[in-house]
Amino acid sequence: QLQLQESGPGLVKPSETLSLTCTVSGGSISSSSYYWGWIRQPPGKGLEWIGSIYYSGSTYYNPSLKSRVTISVDTSKNQFSLKLSSVTAADTAVYYCARQTNGWLVPIDYWGQGTLVTVSS
Amino acid sequence: QSALTQPASVSGSPGQSITISCTGTSSDVGSYNLVSWYQQHPGKAPKLMIYEGSKRPSGVSNRFSGSKSGNTASLTISGLQAEDEADYYCCSYAGSSTYVVFGGGTKLTVL
Numbered sequence: 001q002l003q004l005q006e007s008g009p010g011l012v013k014p015s016e017t018l019s020l021t022c023t024v025s026g027g028s029i030s031s032s033s034y035y036w037g038w039i040r041q042p043p044g045k046g047l048e049w050i051g052s053i054y055y056s057g058s059t060y061y062n063p064s065l066k067s068r069v070t071i072s073v074d075t076s077k078n079q080f081s082l083k084l085s086s087v088t089a090a091d092t093a094v095y096y097c098a099r100q101t102n103g104w105l106v107p108i109d110y111w112g113q114g115t116l117v118t119v120s121s
Numbered sequence: 122q123s124a125l126t127q128p129a130s131v132s133g134s135p136g137q138s139i140t141i142s143c144t145g146t147s148s149d150v151g152s153y154n155l156v157s158w159y160q161q162h163p164g165k166a167p168k169l170m171i172y173e174g175s176k177r178p179s180g181v182s183n184r185f186s187g188s189k190s191g192n193t194a195s196l197t198i199s200g201l202q203a204e205d206e207a208d209y210y211c212c213s214y215a216g217s218s219t220y221v222v223f224g225g226g227t228k229l230t231v232l
Contacts, residue, residue, distance in 0.1 A: 037221075046123055046210065046223060046224070046225045046226040047159075047167065047210050047212075047223045047226070048223065049212075049220070049221040049222070049223065052220075052221075060220050062219075062220070062221075063218065063219060096166060096167075100221075101172075104153075104155050104214045105214060105220055105221050106155050106157050106172070106212055106213070106214050106221060107157035107169050107172035107173070107212070108157070108159070108167075108169065108212070109169050109172075109178065111166040111167055111168075112166065113166055114166055
């Protein structure tokens with residue numbers, strides 16, 4: 001059974017960079033059939049797709065966040081990572097890592113449990 | 122503001138059917154048969170319920186069905202059960218520059 005687990009600091013200061021890692025178990029991140037992505041959900045609000053990466057390193061970003069987002073992959077560790085720079089309180093959210101279908105980035109069929117990141121001084 | 126428009130809330134009694142709409146544009150819902158629906162219970166990760174407009178993943182009850190007409194997709198839940206009370210989100214592929222868009226979510230209350 002595929003499992004995804006987010007890890008990283010739960011508190012980040014304003015203007016700093018948020019960094020999270022997703023560890024994939026029960027399957028290979030190098031599968032040609034899937035993309036791997038990040039989705040976030042501010043408290044009490046809806047879902048927002050942040051971006052996705054293919055095992056080869058090809059990336060796709062939400063245009064509204066593109067200038068601040070970097071997603072990378074480490075196939076040797078079966079992990080992929082998110083960096084979001086210059087954070088503000090508006091970036092406070094539960095961040096989910098997920099698996100997405102190759103070619104179209106949807107549907108999102110496996111999700112991590114999510115990790116709350118709070119932006120505060 | 123979300124790219125796809127959903128009603129904020131819907132409700133129904135046990136055993137009834139409800140439908141949640143998801144309105145997009147000709148750039149997303151209307152152009153691709155790639156709408157998916159997710160169920161989210163409080164404090165939990167979303168769960169895929171419908172993909173490619175009307176397909177159900179293995180293990181999802183056949184009480185859940187999806188459809189599309191023009192720029193609007195719909196999720197129908199028949200034979201409502203208490204466990205169906207949750208938030209529901211639609212999602213669509215939106216082309217090679219925007220890629221993925223979500224609806225704002227609909228809170229389903231089972232009366």
